[in-house]
Amino acid sequence: MEEKEGGVTTPQGFKAAGVFAGIRRKKKDMALIYSEVPCVVAGTFTTNIVKAAPVKWDMEMVKNSPYVQAVVVNSGVANTCTGAAGMSHCKDMAETTGMLLDIPAEAVLVASTGLIGKQLPMDKIKLGIQNLVPMLGSSHEDASLAAEAILTTDTRKKELAVEIELGGKKVVIGGMCKGSGMIHPNMCTMLAFITTDACISKELLQEALSSDVNDTYNMISVDGDTSTNDTVLLLANGLAGNEEIKEKNQDYQKFVEALNFINTYFAKRIAEDGEGATSLFEAKVINAADKEQAAKLAKSIISSSLTKAAIFGRDINWGRIVCAMGYSGAQFDPDGVDLYFESSVGKIKLIEDGVEMLYSKDAAEKILSQPEITVIVDIKMGCASATAWGCDLTYDYVRINAAYTSWEVPNGNRSYA
């Protein structure tokens, strides 16, 4: 597997574009991904009962559309809690895009991210689509414009591509994603768009994705709020020319491994770029009785507000970590816990069998001073493990979220009066 500087346009036959359509105040706010040939598609979506209109549309298309060929995305307005009008706007986005690309509306997937409760400004959206279509290009620069246009409070774009070889053919997987706020994916995730030129059956594509999101996006949390718009889409157009993957053979394993590499990369980038974050905070639970126990404990640690605030202050407050494990819902023996902090400058053991050890405070503080911090918890019950990723809780998280509506939307007026 070779990591490449690239994004959604790196696999053969994919084009992309990103533009400013005036939905957000200043920043690019619409993106389009297009495949020259039909794709099989897999998707995972939010488990929130309140689902955005585009989530409902995509769930239907991923399930029933024979193929898809494009994804149109806007940021700024989420098209959530918008009733029948919102659903009609979403369909309108797909139809407009389909008409201009000369493909059926059912071959167009839609994603929206931003403020809940506002209707999409359809005049701007339609003009945006008209501008996107002629700009479609297959360079990395084109992919980057799209990656930029899907962001909301993210501070940087997130893209990557990897190359593998399947039966002598080069197969590429590329992708882009956005995260930042309302991030606590559950059997699903925020917005991530993965493209590949691999030839693979729709069933295995969906199985590969559904299984992998459990270890990647579903193991991150920025603020515990599971969004109404979480969506991961994986499009495969088959142009690599590899023998179609129709069973769980070695090619499938290689494909899954590459997909996991990209999804893990994105999960970490989303966590470290959480709203207001200054650090990536990783929790590894090792020697658990089973995976489920390890995952519950790891996710509880990185979701604890108190622990996140302590990480922001680079404070050696391991008690909050053990406390978060205790209320996770997973059973374990508190008197059998060993706990370590680790970062690029070293590793230190703080507790053994549930009780604080002798350790150097200076060494611990040096380890905590880094931008990527890992806590390792050994619960000595078996050989399963899990890793979860979060970020610190900072003043900036509060600043950003205390004034989101007025900050994000032009004119800052949410009433229709």
Added chain:
Amino acid sequence: MEEKEGGVTTPQGFKAAGVFAGIRRKKKDMALIYSEVPCVVAGTFTTNIVKAAPVKWDMEMVKNSPYVQAVVVNSGVANTCTGAAGMSHCKDMAETTGMLLDIPAEAVLVASTGLIGKQLPMDKIKLGIQNLVPMLGSSHEDASLAAEAILTTDTRKKELAVEIELGGKKVVIGGMCKGSGMIHPNMCTMLAFITTDACISKELLQEALSSDVNDTYNMISVDGDTSTNDTVLLLANGLAGNEEIKEKNQDYQKFVEALNFINTYFAKRIAEDGEGATSLFEAKVINAADKEQAAKLAKSIISSSLTKAAIFGRDINWGRIVCAMGYSGAQFDPDGVDLYFESSVGKIKLIEDGVEMLYSKDAAEKILSQPEITVIVDIKMGCASATAWGCDLTYDYVRINAAYTSWEVPNGNRSYA
């Protein structure tokens, strides 16, 4: 029922004291409650798997001790994750107190709150107990000193008393509590101590308490972190002389009603005095199919970080509230939701049947500008309802928790090196 300015010493026969023992840097840090005669006792405790030594002690005593007569409390150090030494220190606290009061150690309950992982400074604790015993008094001032000594990051003491009449006898219930951080009680709560001179059987006392905490302390959250030390103790010494309550008669109902009044008052005071909070944020879910559904939805709303930050910014961001309902785990129809904001200056409807209505932004902002804000959500499915209480998420929450260990503990050094 008559509300009285009072606390744990207001019921007959109860005395209290609070002192500075040098565990915290400057503030009072030890309290003692004592009843002149033996009490029946009820208790509810944290469900966190990691339980503080005093929680383990109290669970044993509430279950097996024939009676109790005193509660000794320290703040500053939680005596959690302290192994065998911690358990021995806890027992030592009970024995020292018992010896000086001439009662068995098994008649002394213990509570600790503060930093996890540190051992109690037993020299200071013992001196503290020696100072507390001769200071015991039955005035409201004595109760207030105790109420002050149990605080950690709380900004104000919390106490109350109420009087009811049972069979012609005046019966008083008094109490004090502390909250502030690591507050997300689950079938239990933070520290609350309730005293009463009612004559009531141990079984009914426990049943009254266990049932009531579900509607009161278990419906608040400051930060989603369920503490390792949560404890509610309810001591009844029978000095009011009412006929013993041995069945669920009218006297029992009156007692339960008065207990609920005190516990609701404390739950709200703990929520509004959450670390860094500037407001009390109340969520009422009405017309639910059943109580469990209403409670899940209400608690999810007041626990959402994004919603809490929006309340801090007095931002009309109702989308986050609907989002939090959607991931609560409770089923409901998003297209059937009506939502209102209410405070002392008025009430306004923002959404009807899941979609935003025409409303005056100025009127909504005026309502949100108050220190107590209620969101009312009508889900039109039945006639059950539930109320939960939280607070806003502020810069000060982050400030307080980014440096808790160094801020709270003398010398700020957590290592033994």
